[in-house]
Amino acid sequence: MKDFEDLVLPISLRQTLKSMNFFEPTPIQAQAIPAAIAGKDILGSAQTGTGKTAAFGIPLIVNLLKNSTSSALVMTPTRELASQVMTQLQLIAGNKSPIKSALLIGGDSIQKQFRQLRKSPSLIVGTPGRITDHLKKKTLKLDTTNFLVLDETDRMLDMGFSEQIEIILKFMPKRRQTLLFSATIPDEIVKISKSFLVDPVRIAVNSKQLTLPKIKQNLVHTPEGSKYEKLISELNNCEGSIIVFMRTKYSTERMAAKLTKEGHKANAINGDLRQNKRDRVLRNFRNKKYRILVATDVASRGLDIPHIEHVINYDLPECPEDYIHRIGRTGRNGAEGNALCFITPSDKNKWNAIDRLINPGIKKKKDKRKPKSSKFQNFKNKNSHKAKSNKKNKFSNEISDKRKEGKKTIHTVKKKKNKIFRKRKHTTHSSAGAFT
Known part of the structure; x- marks a missing residue:
């Protein structure tokens, strides 16, 4: 499939895709x-960011338009992603679509939701928890x-939804x-696919290809105490628009408040906020x-905002896969984006x-040869060596001085002892003479 013209689609859907500028498909x-x-x-x-929603959305809409008795269910891990998937599917279906839906x-x-369900929708989009509630x-x-x-699916499993699914x-x-989509395919996903899927077509889009070409990634190595100052800089x-990722819900609120005091227009989003807020x-x-926007990982999945120019990982994610989802907020739909990571000494293993x-294909080998150093490194190493040498000499001189001081002290003590001894001897002789 080279372009959407190659597909046999309902006329209404073909017109909608054209109006949405769907011409050349993404790899997925x-x-x-x-x-x-x-x-x-x-x-x-x-x-995310690869056109995945349309990859399952177009076949889904085709299925519903061709068969009036068909119905579809889309499950996502978060409320934000479910809302955005629903919006995207409704856009693909078109304004005059007969498809009824419920979120x-x-x-x-x-x-x-009760009112929506009473209308017998053929499209349901939701999260496992609320879908289970309605089934009960x-x-x-x-x-x-x-x-x-x-x-x-990997995210749903990480969030503990396997039993509900x-x-x-x-x-x-x-x-x-x-249709099962996942950022990665670990053993647990393979196991689930064997239970839920029948002779599936396996499709993989390399993560390296996704994250590197359009997204410029930079690292800032910094002590923990200097991180905030570097962020402000x-x-x-x-x-342009920026998302700053934090580790905890509390830290998002605190950071947004601090940035606002610094004169930046900032707000926070995390799992504690009510849906309307x-x-x-x-x-x-x-x-x-x-x-x-200062966010936790709850917002790293499902946010579809085209104008995000920068993603800043103030705190590194606990799960490596979440890094891909975070930086996937920028560089959407082929646009260029920027991702920045602050790395403290304690973040080394995470990074x-x-x-x-x-x-994944780059193996780091230990080079036995002496590495070439830059002028800065040579300057740094020379000064470091010089500093160590000076420190060593200073230490040696201090020891030598102490030894000299020690010898001088011992000599002085001996002199005093001899003087006292002579004085006592003289006194003894004088006393003895007095009693004779």
Whole structure:
């Protein structure tokens, strides 16, 4: 598949894709769309920012438009990603689409979801937790749902959704088409694919190809105590929208407040925010009311904001795969982006793990030859050697001085002892003479 004209699509869908400037498919789209339209199960490895939503979204919409009795379920790990997937699918379907849909996510009004479900939607997008809630309440039926998409499956497993996914799939027909997408394909994903997929087409887009060409990555090695000052310096020199990633929820709030005091337009997003506030924060960031979004990893998956020029990893992620998802927020749809990482001495092992992931084919060998040094390194080494030599000489001189002082002290003590001894001897003789 070289372009979308090669596909046999409903006329309405073809027109919609043209209006969305869908002409040349991305690698994941070129491989996944024809296979999925042909009814094949898919096991796909691809990160966000590759056009993955359209890769499963176009076949999904084709299926629903061609068969009025079909219905589809898309599961994602987070509320943000579910909301954005729904928006993208509705855009692909078009304004005049007959497809009814329901968004089932936590933090959203359940009464609103009841109203959507009563209209018998053929498209359901949601998170495992809320979908399970509706199944238990019997407000959702999946017995005729024959198209399933599991998006960012590795993330769902990391978040502990494996049991809920199994429960949900028991409510679905065994004969269905399943598309499973994951950033990486660890053993657990392979095991799940054997249980849920039938003779899947395996598709992989290399992570190195994704992260390196369009995203300029830079490292800043710094002591922990200097990190904030360096961040301020970087922010002052950056233009455009920025996401700063932190390790904890509390640190996002604290950092956003500090940056605001410094005169930057910043806001925070984390898992503690209510859904309506999260939506408001993201909306304001999209509208460029805020230039800086301080976030935890909850926002690294699913954010689809085209104008993010910079991603700053203030804290490195605990999971190496999350690094790819974080920097995937910039350089969207072929645009150039910038990713910056602060690395403290305690981050060395974390960065090595990330480096192995994004540069899987590069083995670092120990070179027995003496490495060539730059002028700066030579200058540094010379001064370092000189400093060590001076320190050593100073230490030796101090010891020598101490020894001299010691000898002098011993000599003085001996002189005093001899003087006292002579004095006592003289006194003894004088006393003896007095008694004779």
